[in-house]
Every structure is written in C-alpha cells, then in structure tokens.
Amino acid sequence: MSRIPAPERRRALVEAALRVVSQRGIAQATTRAIVAEAGMSLASFHYAFESRDELIDELITTVVAREQEAVLPEFVPGGxxxxxxEAGLVRYIEHLKADPEHEQAMLELTQYALRSPERHPLAVQQYERYAELAERSLERAAELAGATWRVPVAQVARVLVAFTDGLTFTWLVDRDDAAARAVAHAAADALSRMADAP
Amino acid sequence: MSRIPAPERRRALVEAALRVVSQRGIAQATTRAIVAEAGMSLASFHYAFESRDELIDELITTVVAREQEAVLPEFVPGGxxxxxxEAGLVRYIEHLKADPEHEQAMLELTQYALRSPERHPLAVQQYERYAELAERSLERAAELAGATWRVPVAQVARVLVAFTDGLTFTWLVDRDDAAARAVAHAAADALSRMADAP
DNA sequence: GTGCGACTGGGACGCTCGTCCCACTTCGGT
DNA sequence: ACCGAAGTGGGACGAGCGTCCCAGTCGCAC
Incomplete structure (x- = not known):
C-alpha cells in the first residue's frame, strides 16, 4: 500500500463508510467492512481515527455539510x-429514485444518532441544515411566483422538511411513484396556501 | 422459574423484545437482553424460537396487527x-408525545425490515396496514363532515400515512410541538382539499 | 407411582466485533 | 548517509454475539 497522510486517509475512510452504510446499512458498517471497502488494513483505521464512533460522527457531519439544495425550484410558466x-418536489422524487440508498443511509444515520444522548445533537443539526436548505428553496420559489409568505418562512420550511421526510420514507417502503407524486401534489398545495399571491 | 408452555413463552418474549427495542433500539435487542427483560434463561429463548430472526419477524407482525386506529376522528363542531x-392529527401528536419510544421502535423495525430482501415484504405489509387504518379514519371523517372524497380514499390514505410519518420522524428529532402542530394543520388542509364539501 | 414428554438451567461452542501492539518500512530534513 | 517521525501490516486480545448441548426437573396421563 502506498503511503497516505492521515488526514487524506480519514477522508477516504469516511467515503468508504458512506458507501458501506448506503449499500448494507449502518449495522453492517464494521471497521473491517469499511477498511475493506477503502482497500486498507485494519491498523490504518485506528491510525486515522481514535474509534469507530469518531468515524461515524465525522461521517454524519461530513454528509450533512455536503447536502445540496436538491429541490432548487425552477419557474414553471403558469403554474x-x-x-x-410541486415541480421542485417532483425533482426531489427523481433524485430519490436515482439514488435511493443515499437517502436511506441519511435516514439510518439520523435514527442512529437519535439513539445515544451524546449524538442526538448531530441529528438536530442535520435537521436544522435541512430546514435551512428548505428555507432558501421556499424563498426562491416565492420570488419566482411573485408571492410572499404569510407565515414565517422558517416555519414553512419545517413543514416542507416533514413532508419530504414522509415522502422519502414511504417511497422507500413501497416504491410507489404514483403515490409519491400524489404526496408531492398535496404537499405543494398545502405549502402554497401559506403564502399570498401578488 | 415456573414452567411455562412454549406458546405463552413466545408471547412473553415478543413483549420483552418490544420493550427492549423501544428503550434501547433494535441493535441492542440481543437474545441476552431480551431474555433478561423477560426474566428467563437463554435456553428458553431457543426452546420457544428457532432463531433471533424468527422472533424479530414475529415481533414485527404482532406489533403491526395490534396497531390501533390512533387518529380516529371525532366531530368538531364548525370545523x-x-x-x-386536524383534530385527529393533533390527537396523534398527543399519542406520539405520550409514548415516543413506541413510534421510534416502529420506525426502526421498518428500516430494519427494509435492509434484507426476505424481510422487505414485512415492511410493505406494515404500510398497507397503516394505509388501511388511515382509510377508515378518512371515511369516518368525511362522514362526520358530510363530505365526499373526490380522489379514491385509498390514495388519500397513502398521502395521510406519508404526512404522519414525516410528522413523526421530524418530531422525534427536534421535539418541537409547535412545528408538529403546523405540519398537522398544513396536512389537514391539503387532505381536505381532496374532498368536496356538501 | 411411574414413565414419558415437556420444559429448564448452566455452561460451552465458534464467530465477529472494536481495539491494540509491535516490528517493520518509507520518507523528508539535515 | 542517516535518523527520527510518520505510516503500515499482521496478528492477537477480550468481550459480546447467536446458537447449541445435555443433564436435570417438573407435571400430567395412565
């Protein structure tokens, strides 16, 4: 194995861990599985990280920080x-269908964080980030439509996050695209009523 | 230990397993933790069950079959x-607040089932059951309001399940009651627009 | 009361887990 | 050229896991 400085190795291990969690779930993301995915020896793991817990924490923060505005709205003439x-949510559905494992991994990491008191703040952070991204999307959408939010956008954003979560979870179970679109339609309808048209 | 016939022991073990999963998560629901919770010896476990997997499967089906119509709607004068x-959803929130661990356990069991191909059908069944319960509640609500569903009720039910799921998941993370009520309000609004008032 | 099948308990198995140790190799600065 | 620090590899550790075995005990039918 070629020599790799520790910080770079940390990054490689985090990426490998994300792949393992996505493909096999967090319960199967053992130090050995991660190291095998990264093509390293077991000793390299504990040279780069104090413990598996430290890696999982870094995985969560990394992956949350990297989260993109997946549903950046576009103008839909006449809509x-x-x-x-709704168009934004439909685009999110496409994103979900393209990489279901990633969203499943996100959900799993959240639930994992929820289980230990010292990790709970990580889950809260994760959802604050989601809300932040949702807020920006909602502001952009209102701007495009020439509408203004009657309710504080931050509050609307939390509703959007909850709707998106439910959409994701149920789709992961039943893989029913039509049902997902129905949820998207209903959610968009509900959200739009929190704004005033110009 | 007094002598207990195997079928009864199975039931006791399933109950103990549910308590362990609720309190500590499915990853911590080891055979030893479960028998300790049930106050039995380890051998009794494999006398009643072939394997841990068999118990988990029975836990999921049991708990799904037992699921109540938590949000049975009541008439709200003038609403x-x-x-x-919305009143039904608010009552669900109360139920969630009263026993958050149970709903968290449900979510965890679903996600667990999602991870192995042979268990996936259990998760699908679980959500079909949820949809069925939601359907009955929606029919009852329309009846109380004297309205009729414009969209097939089964389809509305899936939207309700998704909304409820999102509500549950986000509340479990942030424990924000006001945000949950906002989601309930928006969801009720969206759903009611799928029906015609008389 | 006796026999047999149902049930019990403790201990042990093989395996995988996270972690650690230590001898070794490589690299950059001098 | 060399030396100390940085990085590597294999093997081992103790603990916890699911599962199994087996000698023992109970209760019911006869």
Missing amino acids: GLAGIL | GLAGIL
Whole structure:
C-alpha cells in the first residue's frame, strides 16, 4: 500500500463508510467492512481515527455539510407558486429514485444518532441544515411566483422538511411513484396556501 | 422459574423484545437482553424460537396487527372536514408525545425490515396496514363532515400515512410541538382539499 | 407411582466485533 | 548517509454475539 497522510486517509475512510452504510446499512458498517471497502488494513483505521464512533460522527457531519439544495425550484410558466413547489418536489422524487440508498443511509444515520444522548445533537443539526436548505428553496420559489409568505418562512420550511421526510420514507417502503407524486401534489398545495399571491 | 408452555413463552418474549427495542433500539435487542427483560434463561429463548430472526419477524407482525386506529376522528363542531382531520392529527401528536419510544421502535423495525430482501415484504405489509387504518379514519371523517372524497380514499390514505410519518420522524428529532402542530394543520388542509364539501 | 414428554438451567461452542501492539518500512530534513 | 517521525501490516486480545448441548426437573396421563 502506498503511503497516505492521515488526514487524506480519514477522508477516504469516511467515503468508504458512506458507501458501506448506503449499500448494507449502518449495522453492517464494521471497521473491517469499511477498511475493506477503502482497500486498507485494519491498523490504518485506528491510525486515522481514535474509534469507530469518531468515524461515524465525522461521517454524519461530513454528509450533512455536503447536502445540496436538491429541490432548487425552477419557474414553471403558469403554474403559480403551487406549481413551482410541486415541480421542485417532483425533482426531489427523481433524485430519490436515482439514488435511493443515499437517502436511506441519511435516514439510518439520523435514527442512529437519535439513539445515544451524546449524538442526538448531530441529528438536530442535520435537521436544522435541512430546514435551512428548505428555507432558501421556499424563498426562491416565492420570488419566482411573485408571492410572499404569510407565515414565517422558517416555519414553512419545517413543514416542507416533514413532508419530504414522509415522502422519502414511504417511497422507500413501497416504491410507489404514483403515490409519491400524489404526496408531492398535496404537499405543494398545502405549502402554497401559506403564502399570498401578488 | 415456573414452567411455562412454549406458546405463552413466545408471547412473553415478543413483549420483552418490544420493550427492549423501544428503550434501547433494535441493535441492542440481543437474545441476552431480551431474555433478561423477560426474566428467563437463554435456553428458553431457543426452546420457544428457532432463531433471533424468527422472533424479530414475529415481533414485527404482532406489533403491526395490534396497531390501533390512533387518529380516529371525532366531530368538531364548525370545523368542517379540515377541522376534523386536524383534530385527529393533533390527537396523534398527543399519542406520539405520550409514548415516543413506541413510534421510534416502529420506525426502526421498518428500516430494519427494509435492509434484507426476505424481510422487505414485512415492511410493505406494515404500510398497507397503516394505509388501511388511515382509510377508515378518512371515511369516518368525511362522514362526520358530510363530505365526499373526490380522489379514491385509498390514495388519500397513502398521502395521510406519508404526512404522519414525516410528522413523526421530524418530531422525534427536534421535539418541537409547535412545528408538529403546523405540519398537522398544513396536512389537514391539503387532505381536505381532496374532498368536496356538501 | 411411574414413565414419558415437556420444559429448564448452566455452561460451552465458534464467530465477529472494536481495539491494540509491535516490528517493520518509507520518507523528508539535515 | 542517516535518523527520527510518520505510516503500515499482521496478528492477537477480550468481550459480546447467536446458537447449541445435555443433564436435570417438573407435571400430567395412565
């Protein structure tokens, strides 16, 4: 094995861990499985990280920080605010269908963090980040539609996050695209009513 | 230990397993933890069950079959359909707050089932059951409000399940009651628009 | 009361887990 | 050229896991 400085190795291990969690679940993300995925020896793991817990924590923070605005809204001519929001959610569904394992991994990491008191803040952070991204999308959508939010955007954002979560979870179970679109439609409808049209 | 016939022991073990999963998560629900919770010896476990997997499967089916219509709607004078639905969802929030660990356990069991191909059908069954319960609640709500569903109720039910799931998951993370009520309000609003008032 | 099948308890098995140790190799600065 | 620090590899550790075995004990039918 070629020599790799520790910080770079940390990054490689985090990436490998994400792949293992996505493909096999967090319970199967053992030090040995991660190291095998990264093509390293077991000793390298504990040279780069104090413990498995330290890696999992870094995995969560890394992956949350990297989260993109997946549902950045685009203008839909004639659709109004509801149409723009629905189009955004439909695009999220496409993203979900393209990489279901990633979203499943996110959900699993959240639930994992929820189980230990010292990791709970990580889950809260994760959802604050989601809310932040949702907020930006909602502001952009209102701007495109020429509408203004009647309710504080931060509050609307939390509703959007909850709707997206439910959409994701149920789709992961039943893989029913039509049902997901129905949820997207209903959610967009509900959200749009929290704004005033110009 | 007094002598207990195997079928009864199975039931006791399933109950103990549910308590362990609720309190400590499915990863910690080891055979030893479960028998300790049930106050039995380890050998009794494999006298009643072939394997841990068999118990987990039975735990999931048991707990799904037992699921109640938690959000059975009541008439809310002057509220209309949206009001009735929102009241039902608010009652679900109360139920969630009263026993968060149980709902968390449900979510965990679903995600666990999602991870192995032979268990995936259990998760699907679980959500079919949820949809069925949601359907009955929606029919009852429409009846109380004197409204009729414009969209097939089964389809509305899936949207309700998704909304409830999102509500549950996000509340488990942030424990924000106000945000949960906002989601309930928006969800009820969206659902009520899938029906025609009389 | 006696026999047999149902049930019990303790201990042990083989395996995998996270972690650690230590001899070894490589690299950059002098 | 060399020396100390940085990085590597294999093997081992103790603990915990699911599962199994087996000698023992109970209760019911006869």
